[in-house]
Amino acid sequence: MSRKDGCGHHQADERRKHYRQLIGTLISVIFIILFVILLIYLILRPTKPHFTLQDLTLYAFNISAATTTLTTNLQITVSSRNPNARIGIYYDKIDVYATYRSQQITLATLIPPSYQGHKDITVWSPYLYGTDVPVAPYLAMSLAQDESAGTVLVNVKAAGRVRWKVGTFVSGGYRLNVNCPAYITFGNRNSGYAVGPAVKYQLVEGCTVDV
Secondary structure, X not given: OOHHHHHXXXXXXXXXXXXXXXXXXXXXXXXHHHHHXXXXXXXXXXXXXXXXXXXXXXXXXXEEOOOOEEEEEEEEEEEEEOOOOOOEEEEEEEEEEEEEOOEEOOOOEEEOOEEEOOOOEEEEOOEEEEEEEEOOXXXXXXXXXXXXXXXXXXXXXXXXXXXXXXXXXXXXXXXXXXXXXXXXXXXXXXXXXXEOOEEEEEEEEEOEEEO
């Protein structure tokens, strides 16, 4: 072996050694970062926000038997409480809409992004619209039966993403799904009161929240 070949072999060994050290360092840094994130999570234990459907104002809820379409026009008031004492919550692009028996009956209304501090409460009052929304014939029949019985269950749902904020650290996005039951009673004014041409229902219904 020539002296030149020996030198090249030594340089290759040095490069391989350098690469191994670099990879080892990167793995160590990643492990430390993941460990710190896990430690923060275990210490702080972020709790998902609590949602409450406070009221619902109904302007229109009409089924057309001829075309099996439903027109819904309502406004809701929903509140969210951050139960965490050390963690803030970013709400990103939350869509709110109404469903009847799992079928969406209004367009989604976008709630603007917002930040919720420790133990804070945020209140939103979006309008939900659905004009001549086609429904399956069996749903139209079920709705007619529910209205005749005097009570219709509408579910107000919210879907979006949340991020946790601890100090200056902000986590990645987590999927947020909220489901709020709203019982609308027809023919019984004791459950609601007139607001101009509309009827307002005080609900104060707790919502299920999945994060």
